[in-house]
Amino acid sequence: MTWHGRLLHIHIAPAASYEMEELAEAQLIAGRGIVGDRYYLGTGTYSPKPDVREVTLIEVEALEAIVNGEPKIPGFRAELAPEDHRRNLTTRGVPLGHLVGKRFRVGETILRAARMNFPCKYIEELLGIPGLYEGLLNRSGLNCAIEVGGIIRPGDPILPMDE
Amino acid sequence: MASPRIIMKLKVVVTRKEPGDVLVVELQHPRKPSLPPFEPGSHVDVHLPDGRVRQYSLCGDPADLSRYTIAVKREPEGRGGSAWLHDDIGVGTELPVSAPRNHFPLKQGNGPVLLLAGGIGITPLLAMAGVLNGQGKPFELHYFTRSRAVAPLLAEIEQVIDRNKLRLHFDDEPETRQDIEALLSTPPSDAQVYYCGPPGFMAAIARATEHWPEGSVHFEAFQPAILDDAPQEPFTIILRNGTEIPVPADTSALSAIRAAGVLLMASCENGVCGTCECGILEGQPIHRDAVLSKDARGHRFIPCVSRATGVLRLDL
Numbered sequence: 001m002t003w004h005g006r007l008l009h010i011h012i013a014p015a016a017s018y019e020m021e022e023l024a025e026a027q028l029i030a031g032r033g034i035v036g037d038r039y040y041l042g043t044g045t046y047s048p049k050p051d052v053r054e055v056t057l058i059e060v061e062a063l064e065a066i067v068n069g070e071p072k073i074p075g076f077r078a079e080l081a082p083e084d085h086r087r088n089l090t091t092r093g094v095p096l097g098h099l100v101g102k103r104f105r106v107g108e109t110i111l112r113a114a115r116m117n118f119p120c121k122y123i124e125e126l127l128g129i130p131g132l133y134e135g136l137l138n139r140s141g142l143n144c145a146i147e148v149g150g151i152i153r154p155g156d157p158i159l160p161m162d163e
Numbered sequence: 164m165a166s167p168r169i170i171m172k173l174k175v176v177v178t179r180k181e182p183g184d185v186l187v188v189e190l191q192h193p194r195k196p197s198l199p200p201f202e203p204g205s206h207v208d209v210h211l212p213d214g215r216v217r218q219y220s221l222c223g224d225p226a227d228l229s230r231y232t233i234a235v236k237r238e239p240e241g242r243g244g245s246a247w248l249h250d251d252i253g254v255g256t257e258l259p260v261s262a263p264r265n266h267f268p269l270k271q272g273n274g275p276v277l278l279l280a281g282g283i284g285i286t287p288l289l290a291m292a293g294v295l296n297g298q299g300k301p302f303e304l305h306y307f308t309r310s311r312a313v314a315p316l317l318a319e320i321e322q323v324i325d326r327n328k329l330r331l332h333f334d335d336e337p338e339t340r341q342d343i344e345a346l347l348s349t350p351p352s353d354a355q356v357y358y359c360g361p362p363g364f365m366a367a368i369a370r371a372t373e374h375w376p377e378g379s380v381h382f383e384a385f386q387p388a389i390l391d392d393a394p395q396e397p398f399t400i401i402l403r404n405g406t407e408i409p410v411p412a413d414t415s416a417l418s419a420i421r422a423a424g425v426l427l428m429a430s431c432e433n434g435v436c437g438t439c440e441c442g443i444l445e446g447q448p449i450h451r452d453a454v455l456s457k458d459a460r461g462h463r464f465i466p467c468v469s470r471a472t473g474v475l476r477l478d479l
Binding site: 015019126 | 167168169170172261
């Protein structure tokens with residue numbers, strides 16, 4: 001599968017529950033996370049299970065589908081702006097669901113996809129959007145490790161590696 | 164359990180001293196023109212640099228979401244939060260502030276509303292009075308302070324609230340004094356009373372409204388209730404999944420629940436904010452909080468300060 005994607009937005013939050021802030025440039029540190037983000041600082045909310053979430057990504061296509069009323073869940077309707085969804089990177093043209101276990105480039109960095117992100121009730125309650133948990137099932141993005149760190153910026157290309 | 168709230172880094176845009184050693188702080192979002200909406204009676208949590216969290220009622224107009232306004236009385240005997248806000252913040256300071264939550268909502272109704280404020284307890288009631296005033300609903304705001312000279316926000320109150328709906332009571336002006344028992348002796352039909360103030364004031368109003376109909380009395384405390392000195396007894400909490408958690412005499416229920424691995428959010432840990440509130444399935448609670456209404460005491464529990472006799476089954 002050949003694809004060429006693009007990085008649209010970078011967001012970080014300094015601690016759990018803090019509003020996300022948009023960055024024009026971010027520094028990714030291999031094995032740790034995005035400088036200034038809660039998972040880099042150790043101030044996020046954690047599942048007690050071992051996990052990899054040095055950086056999290058979500059497809060803008062999923063957000064656009066939600067705005068357009070997909071998936072059809074009775075009573076659910078949401079507009080999820082890039083600063084709302086609490087993932088770090090918003091992408092376009094990247095098949096995140098197909099990348100588990102693979103590596104890919106974002107700008108000058110290399111990420112290794114660990115697992116599909118799973119939505120939690122926390123985000124539904126935090127944003128006050130009933131049904132958001134179900135609305136994000138299977139489209140909640142991708143959790144990744146940082147293999148090669150570096151600087152990334154909105155507009156950077158996102159490219160496959162392990163084809 | 165209370166739901167999580169977004170924490171915003173808001174900018175202090177105005178600070179102003181008010182009588183009674185009160186600092187008024189106006190906050191704006193650095194990037195967004197509009198803040199999350201709030202109702203009269205709502206409060207925000209202000210996160211202090213040392214990790215502590217303090218609750219302050221929003222006293223501005225709920226129709227103006229360009230800013231939040233809080234009023235902070237310096238509490239010399241407090242735990243340092245108000246002193247930090249008074250001494251260390253200024254225009255431009257960034258303060259982490261949660262989205263508003265309302266434990267003190269105005270009920271919809273057409274009966275008369277009595278708003279009773281003691282000192283800095285005026286903050287949530289000022290927002291309520293402003294809204295009722297604007298809606299043309301029947302209400303009276305009674306404001307009690309030691310003297311006119313220490314009454315915070317008085318100029319604003321006199322500007323916003325119709326004179327015929329405002330009753331000012333100053334201890335040092337005998338002709339303005341009001342006997343609380345007499346004021347509350349006969350509840351008007353369909354009346355609702357809302358009150359907020361220091362512990363002695365809260366206790367006096369609670370006594371004077373004991374005979375009011377169920378559901379007609381509403382309050383918000385900003386300091387812990389006056390507690391008796393009775394020794395604390397151990398008790399047992401049982402969770403929905405059957406887990407038994409012993410609560411020793413010298414440990415709070417909140418600490419015991421957390422030690423058992425249950426993630427329970429809390430904020431003031433003083434029985435004032437209601438963040439750790441949970442439901443009771445069965446058992447005899449000993450309420451020591453200052454947040455639950457008389458009605459809620461039958462089925463809700465504030466584990467940071469409250470206790471129980473024997474076994475308490477919680478909806479956790």
